[in-house]
Amino acid sequence: HLYNAPFTKVEESFNLHAIYDILTYGELRDHRTFPGAVPRSFVPSMFFGFLAFFPINSLEVLFSKDLALASQLLVRMVVGLANVLGLVAVQNAMKRRFGSTAETFYVLFTVTQFHVPFYASRTLPNMLALPLVTYALAWILERRRPRRAIACLVVAAVIVRAEIALLLAPLAVQMLVKRRISLSALVGSGLVSGTLALATTVVVDTYNWRWETALWPELYSIWFNVYEGKSAEWGVSPPWDYILKHLPKLTTFALPLALVSPVASEFLVAPGIFILAMSALAHKEWRFIVYVVPFVNVAASVSATALWQTRNRIFRLILIGGILGCAILSTFLSHVSSLNYPGGTAMQILHQRVPYSNVHVHICNKAAQTGASLFTFRRMEQGWVYNKTEHLTRQDLARGGFTHAVVEDWGAEKDKVWDVLAEVKGFAGVKLQL
Template sequence: MSLALDGLILLTGWTHVLLAPYTKVEESFNLHAVHDVLMYGVAPSSLPNYDHFVFPGAVPRTFIGSVLLAWISEPAIYLANYFGPVSSKFELQVIVRLVLATINAVGLCLIRHAVSRRFGRPTGLYYTLLTCSQFHVPFWMGRTLPNMLTLFPVNLAAYLLISRAPNAVKPSQRSVSASIALVVFSAVVFRAELAALGAALALQSIFLGYISFSRVFTVGAISSLASIALTVSVDSYFWGQPYLWPEWHSIHFNVVEGKSADWGTSPAHAYLTSHLPKLLLSALPLSLFAAFSSAPKRLLPLVFPSAVLVSAMSAIGHKEWRFVVYVVPLWNVLAARGLNAMTSQRKSSLFGRLLFLGAVGALLANLGATVLLTSAGMRNYPGGEAMALLNARASPPVRAHLANLALQSGASLFTHVHAPPYPSFFALNASAGEWVYDKTDAPTAAEFAGFTHVVGEKSSLPGAASNGVFGFLKSQRKEDAGGWTELGHVSAFERWAVDVDLLRHGKGKDGGEGVGILERVQGVLRLEERDRLWVLERTATATGK
């Protein structure tokens, strides 16, 4: 049973990777860093080829997670190539993401083992069902956001705090010390917001008598200095800047200078009223139920650190779900306790039967919401799909310009399958010649004259509005009008639409024939898509082929 539950967590993460293999721009720094480590290596002579020197981003990010992920992925790549030759660089992206999903699955499984040991196997089962039926953590656990790269050490810290015998009053000092050190390392190297979690964990450990103040101070100081030394050494090397501490730059840019507000601000209650309900789904009310049905002293070590983190992040104007995603496993433990309490009631009473039905309904509600969110998420990467279309249909030689939306929604370096660099540890087919994938922002007319293909946001050159890449071609390159042919276009998720007419009268908005009740229910909620990207090829006349 235990192995099956661990396998379910792993399978859930892998399924999300395979259903949505492309990536968004938020993942690009770490993903491209992994690409460069795999392709070029880490020798000093290789660093000038790295993508971050051309596209550095607003603030520098650490290479530590990316380098470790690349090195861990290499054996998996060799293994995959042994059993079935890897035919494109894009397959490497999928393997890297599967490796990351596996690492984070291990962290979630460790928490499950700790929960089963301390609170009983039924609670461990419910923790697994809650985790796998939610959307955000399973969908993103294989994506190279900094938050996902640091999710494993944070979950490992949670495991060390939870894992102990049911009758044990407190965790060992060694476990508490290691937990604090892991959170400090994560805050210093990966995500500064975890400093709030680390501070709360330290204060709680002192207050509950887990560890002395002097030991907390020693562990915190040593782990902080060691983590700073590590990130400064590694990142100064990769960025070519002396004494570089990326997370300090991030704090200064986003908090001191207040630049995070440029990405939008939300009210102080946004985490409580919007982000946490989306992250937790039914686990939120189940956690509240657990708070009133279990001994508060046993729940405090789970509640207090996550509450401090959410409160601290609520004081910052710019808010995103990923800044507090680390609390999800802890709240799932609380929710699992709630589910256990609901299903442990005597089924002979009406109250017990209602609670049992409520527990089943909560899991089914999770699953239903996740199916809808995953269906939309799968269709939200038009850039990746457009790159696949370009790579399959374009006639060489190819010099393709990738417009902004393509770069934002999936056109990663791993999708440049016909362009160097190629990995050294297995042979790739480069018989089609070396293509050029251009990521220039706002290219000039002279630069456009050299492009044989364009991946952009408008459907046609002659009638396009005067915006976007096609608008530029229309206004600056009038000789191109009529000189392009469409290889294909890609649609993406627009919205979920409810067909009220079908529900009421059995006829859809198109006025078609009436349908039965089952067909009505299935057709009421429709996923609507809109054309987003077009892949164009310059005609033979225009190119002089």
């Protein structure tokens, strides 16, 4: 997935560009020009930027040049590795608790689904939080280290994504009811991890956002999106969207198996409460509930194991066919999704066809949203300057001293000032002709 779709979308840009600033300048800059609707925490970006710093700088020294897009791929590899390690932790826990057959089905369900594997290396805040959720699930599966599980979820909720608190709450109650953790241990773990996480995000983000008062980004996000209801400005979906649309899309064949699983009550109740709570919000996206996917796969794997061990030929054919169907669908969706980044492709072509320096490039909003990240830029010392000012006409571009422009189609009207260097087609959709 990483090789097939190396570019990124605008939703990934905050963390991606923060990591770029850390690697390039040693300080955060891009957010001052493009702050976004709400302030986000820089803690995850600083963490992954630190992990990527040594390999990227070592390779740049080794090859004596700016790696540009290769650096973006390395950053994404680091993020992807964090998610893989979390998923592998769940895999190992599955084997220890339910056996090797359940472990195998868990791996098959996970790798043949589309969304988690495709987005695992992307710098969406939800995917940066996912490793903490999967490690917590692994410890819950093993019925040991419950304090670490609680601590992981608390840190994820306080620093990265506040909605994880809606998953943490029912999980904590469930662990208390089943006596997997004592009340004192639960409160102690939550207080210690929560205090440390809160202090970290407030100190780091208040300083980097240059706020005059203390800033807790996730609290601000709750105020903006929930209390003020501003998330509705990005679209409103019906209450049943998560259950009838996004959850089946995320989990595919695993969902019906999970619903009839012998361990459904253990692994689906808390995620179910989480989804119901999230359904109360007007704006809905699949990535807001992506954390439930490993839980569904765990339950589905136990169910699939029970069916497989009956040695019923029909059951086995259904399992094999369902997994193969998911693999084919995932491959198709990966190819289709790779066509969604015309801005990144345009930047790649521009740098290939314009080898000289002293170039001043304007990048339109569409290109910036579909792959033209800072990692696709050449550095200023190489004689390239980039501008992303919005709403410029072609006359503005002609008067602005630009030598090149990456813009949307200007139509059939002949342009006497600009020559077309190359055209990149975007993906409009899938159309079936019968």
